[in-house]
Every structure is written in structure tokens, then in C-alpha cells.
Amino acid sequence: MPQFQDLEWRGRTVRVEYAWVGAESGRSPLIVFLHEGLGSLAMWKNFPERLCAAVGARGLVFSRPGYGQSTPRPHDEVWGVDFMHRQAYEVLPRLLDALAVEQPVWLFGHSDGGSIALLHAGRFPERVAGLVLLAPHIFVEDITVENIERAKADYETGNLRAGLARYHDDPDSAFWGWNRIWLHPPFRQWNITDEIQGIRCPVLAIQGLDDAYGTLAQIRGIAECLPATQLLEIPHCGHSPHRDQPEQVITAARTFIINHRRQA
Numbered sequence: 001m002p003q004f005q006d007l008e009w010r011g012r013t014v015r016v017e018y019a020w021v022g023a024e025s026g027r028s029p030l031i032v033f034l035h036e037g038l039g040s041l042a043m044w045k046n047f048p049e050r051l052c053a054a055v056g057a058r059g060l061v062f063s064r065p066g067y068g069q070s071t072p073r074p075h076d077e078v079w080g081v082d083f084m085h086r087q088a089y090e091v092l093p094r095l096l097d098a099l100a101v102e103q104p105v106w107l108f109g110h111s112d113g114g115s116i117a118l119l120h121a122g123r124f125p126e127r128v129a130g131l132v133l134l135a136p137h138i139f140v141e142d143i144t145v146e147n148i149e150r151a152k153a154d155y156e157t158g159n160l161r162a163g164l165a166r167y168h169d170d171p172d173s174a175f176w177g178w179n180r181i182w183l184h185p186p187f188r189q190w191n192i193t194d195e196i197q198g199i200r201c202p203v204l205a206i207q208g209l210d211d212a213y214g215t216l217a218q219i220r221g222i223a224e225c226l227p228a229t230q231l232l233e234i235p236h237c238g239h240s241p242h243r244d245q246p247e248q249v250i251t252a253a254r255t256f257i258i259n260h261r262r263q264a
Helices: 046-054 083-098 110-125 142-157 161-162 171-182 185-189 217-225 246-263
Strands: 003-009 012-022 030-034 057-062 107-110 128-135 201-206 228-236
Touching: 003 083, 012 046, 012 083, 012 161, 030 046, 030 083, 030 110, 046 057, 046 246, 083 110, 107 110, 128 246, 142 161, 142 171, 161 246, 201 217, 201 246, 217 228, 228 246
Parallel strands: 030 057, 030 107, 107 128, 128 201, 201 228
Antiparallel strands: 003 012, 012 057
């Protein structure tokens, strides 16, 4: 069952939905799951439990403000170009502090969540043991914008809103906060390659070869910035490798985390 933690953010108190999964031993690694731009705690389904069981880890899964059962975004609040920076630099560290998390964590981030993981690790390198990134973004591509425009049409006239309503108390909060900023013309210049230069932890970056929201230039760009990055490019896989090819993702993440814990 989800629990709730109050945080001070944007000059108000917001409620953050979260859940612990997996092993409870203090010696276990802690994996923090960071969802995609339209995701939530519930949308991970049983994947965090499966990964934590494979690794022997404890997991922290939560919905960012504006998503799931967390406090919705006020309908008149427009997110800025720095919206992922604010999640990485403000919300995530405040949540970890509120939950008394002191050990370095493994960040498992999908899409926008992968970008947030990179930003957090670049700003707080001492707090991060390693990164597993699924389809992260480090800059904006035409293919991303084109498919986000298609998502807008589907939300307005298709079935997307009804689908999201199963996972978000306020689907308009989740969708329009994400969609409007990604389609905002100044956001085309968004690029975080400078911010990730200070990352010191091991990185595994995974992308599907059939990803409609980004090309391999994203994870290969991470490897150019951080040459020790391990890459996994998965065929027959779209923007959500943990849903399209879960066994490959679990096997790769398990091997990556266990090997780097042994080396530490």
C-alpha cells in the first residue's frame, strides 16, 4: 500500500506518494525508481519488486508531485524549462532526507526520470552509488517533439486520457504539465550535457532500437560525456524497455549492480 510524505516545495506543502519494496536489510542496496514523464508509482506495476528480488535490494518507488496520488499540479501552474532540474535538485533530495535515507542510492530512471537521475548524480555525487537509465534524454530531438505532438492529439481526441486516469488522481495535471513544457519552443534548447560532467558513479544506459521518443544519440551522448558508461541497445524494444523486454533489463541491471558493489 502507498504511504504519503509531506514536503515543502514551490512555497507550499505537497504530498508525495511512495512505497517500499524488496528486502529490508540495512546491508541491502537501495534502488530509487524515477518514473517517466507520464508515469507514476502504480505504472511501474510489479517491475520494482521483480528487480529488487533479483538484486537482493530494497526499493523506493514514488510519484513525483503532479502525478499518481501525489499532490496534483495546480491547473494554472506552468512548468519551466528547468522542471527536471527542480525535481533532481529539490524534490528528490528532500524526499530522501524526509525518509531518513543516508546511504548512497542506486537511481533507476526511465525517460524523464533518467534525466532527473543524471542531474541528481551530477549535483550530489556523494549521494549516488550508481545509475541505471532507460531511454534517458540529455537533449531534445525532433523525433521526441513530433511524437509528443501526436500524444497531445491522442489525449484530446483519443483514448490516452482514459488510460492515464487509471494511474493518476488528476490526469490533466500529469499530462499537461509534461506536454506543454516539452512543446514549449524555448525547451528545444534544453541540454544537460554540461550538468552531467561531474558524475563519478558507474552508469548503465539502456535504449530500445524502436524507441519513438528518442534515438541512440541519447545514450551514446552520455557515453561521450562519461566514457566508462556501459551501453545496452535492445532490439524489438520501444521507449519502455522494462515493459517491452523486462528479462533483459533485469538481467543487465542485476549484473551491473552486483558487479559494481563487489568492486566498491
